[in-house]
Every structure is written in structure tokens, then in C-alpha cells.
Amino acid sequence: MIDEELCINCGKCAKECSFGALDFKEKKVRYQGGCVACGRCMSFCPTSAIMVNDVPNIFPHHPWFTERDRRAIAAQARSGGVLLSSCGTDLPYRSIYDDLLLDAAQVTNPSIDPLREPIETRTYLGRRSGKLCIEKRGKKYELVSGDGAIVSMDMPIMIGHISLGSVSYNTQKALFTAAEHLNIVAGSGEGGLHPDFFNFAHRINSEVASGRFGVTPEYLKRVAAVEIKIGQGAKPGHGGHLPGEKVTEMISQTRMIPEGTDALSPYPHHDIYSIEDLQQLISVLKEATDYQMPVGVKVAAVHNIGAIASGIVRAGADFMTIDGFRGGTGSAPRVIRDHAGIPIEVAIATVDQKLTEEGLRNKVTLCASGSVRSSADMIKIIALGADVASVCTAAMVAMGCRVCQHCHMGICAWGIATQKVELASRLDPKIAAMSVVNLFRAWNEELREVLGAMGIDSVESLVGNRDRLRYVGPNPKMAEVMDVKHVGEGWG
């Protein structure tokens, strides 16, 4: 909506709108339709004359055929095709995070003041040895793994996999720069690593997906960790698709595919049909990297995730990422994104219980991804059983993303999910990186505050400590499945 009294017809909003929703002709701005609510126009209007409002419902109210349903039917009646979307689902499923409350220390278990006493948030990615191994390196003592390589991170946060292609060069540069500043790890996404980013390689978790794009021994030997991607929370059971128009010269060189061709990742890995096959690929990657880095496996959270996780650890994975329903994506069929998988809260609690029962939990670092929005979500997922929260969308929001769910169109007005040079140049990688650094530093400070309030001096002691959570939601069965007591229930 444009307020005609405030508008000075400078045309800035039309210039900033990459979705063609605004037209500037004869010194007058007019709305053309097709606004995706990316919010760019509002940010650049010098007189606050433009507002993005919910479009009034043009369909009569119906409790069963919602406006969303009818818009989808109309779109498919026109196109005859699969509806695509980006980011996580926007259907109003209940948030389990919001049904959990944290405990705090009182009287007999005193709290700890994080300003006066140390609280450890350092986290390790890799296979645990089951015993403490410490080596003196120069003047410092370092924790080393007894069973394989480990990567140290200053906080229990990883930046998840966001590939070059789905996002711009500047976006990846900002994410890698942030990982370097924070001493954490960032995912490469599927698509190799641009040579300009080789200097960040020691902070990169490199993804080996079914398309094997850009995967070379030369590249793998430089990175901090390698992760085989079997599945993704936003589209379980589905492969990847980077449209040909996004495969620019730079992307074609990095992914090692012809320019302008669609980059299609098959749904399954064509060499993995059993746990034994997975074991073989894990061994091959360990051998290719001289056993110098942890090798992990990423799967989507699905109904039998406990048994799948057990198999993955037995196959030799050093770390495992469970990517929950609600997880973000650059592009996915809406029907899969909105209706397949299980919530990450339930998946992590189930996997932690299953691996503990089978005596496997200490062998693997468990990473949880799937729309962690805040430090509270991160703390709760750790208490449910994760060692590390893997975060993508929140990092993009820190850089300016408005979660408009149109990344798949490749014309992001904020310069994040695009390969168009004129749009990508809108994102300053230095400013974007510092925004991500500030966000995760703030989350880590909040983690320390909460740990102190709980009387816990190390984040490791919170991992899987479900006794420090209480369920306040409407479904006691949910609490039982997650092994979390209902509010009002005490210890023991």
C-alpha cells in the first residue's frame, strides 16, 4: 500500500523491487501485483510511504478449503505443475519447543554467576573415544580424540549447509567469514568450494551429496570435516535441483558441470542401498582424507529415525546431523516440505534415547538442524539430546533475509539467494558476516546465562539432560515419547 500523501515519487521502491511488483513510469510508482513481502521497498523508502500489508482475502471464508488451498488449486490449474517453495513450512503446526520449559537452580543446587565463574561452551565435532585424552601442545593442553579426528568449536553452533548456487558468492563469503571469527564450522552445501574460499577450508564442513558436485580429493583434504548428505529435513526422500539459469560460469566451474544446465542431484546415492554401502563410503572418505578429519552423515528426521541413527553410528560415522521437518531449503516441492518428516525435537530425543540404550551415544556427535530460531530453541534441543545446533535460516535472517519464501526464483531482493550480479552486490559480505557473528555471540552469552541459572558449568552436562525440561503442552503422549516429564512432576 502506498500512502499518496507521503510518497514523493522518487522511484526508489520500484528500483529495489526485484520481483517486478512495482512499476515506475511517468514519474509515478504503481503496484503491479506479485508482491512476495520481501520488505525491501519499505526499508528503502525515504518517507515511510510504502507498507506491505496482508492482501485482503478475495475468497469467501471457508473453514475447510482455506484461501491457501484455493490459491494452490488455482496455480496448479493454470500450470499443471508441482508447486515449489523455499524456507521451512509455514503451515501452523504446533511448536514443540514452545511447549517446553527450562529448569532453574534454587537453594540446594545453587546457580552459577557466568560473570564471575567459568562456564564452558566449547564443543567438539567428531567421534568420542569414551576416555579423556589430553596432549600438551606448546604451552597449551588440548583435548585430543582417542578414536579419530575431532574439530573444536567455541560454541555448540554450526552454520548449516547453504550451497553456492542456492545463495550468492557474497552470502557464502559472509557465512564462512563468520565461522572463522567465531571459531565454529560452516557447511559448504552441495556444490564444492569456490577456490576463493580455500582459505576458510579449515572451518568448513564439506557436503558430499548424491550429485557429488565439486567433490575432489584436493578439496576434501583441506576442509575441517566431511559430511555425506543422505537427506534434508525440508524435502525428505528428495534430491536437489539447481535450475540451469542459476548455473553461471562461476557455479559451473565450482560444481564441475556445464554452464546453464540444470544441476540435478538424484534422490538416492546410486552407490548406497544398505548400511554396508554407507559404511563403505564413510571408509572411502576417511581413507581419502588420511583419517585426518571426522566424517559425518546427514539425514532427514523421519518416522524410524532411531533405528536409522543406530545404523549410521555402527557404519562408522563420527558425527550425524538430523535435519527436522520445518528445516529450510532454497527450493522444494511444497507438498513434501509441508507434509513429510517429523519435528526435530522428537527426532533428537528419540535418537538420543536409542543410542544411549544401545551404548552408542558417546561414539558420535549429534547435530540438530531444522529451524532453530533463538538461543532458547538451541538450549532446548541440547537438553533433548543434541550436542550441536546447526543453524541456517536464522543466520540468513541476521544478514537481512525476510523469510519471504521465494529463494527458488533466484531474484532475492536482499542479494542473498541469487546469482544476478546486480542483486548479489546488494549484500556487503563484511557487514553480513558481522551480523551473523553478533547473533551467535549473543546466543552463546544467553546459553551461558541459562547454564548458570541452572547451576551447570559446562554445556556438555546439558546434553540429553531431559530432567531439566518440563512439558507444558496439551499432549502427554508427546512428553512420554520425548522422555520429558510433564510440568508438576518432580525428580525420580
Ligand code: SF4
Ligand atoms: S520509495 Fe517511498 S517515496 Fe519513493 S516512490 Fe516508493 S513509496 Fe514513494
Ligand code: SF4
Ligand atoms: S533469502 Fe531472499 S528470497 Fe529467500 S526468503 Fe530470504 S529474502 Fe526471501
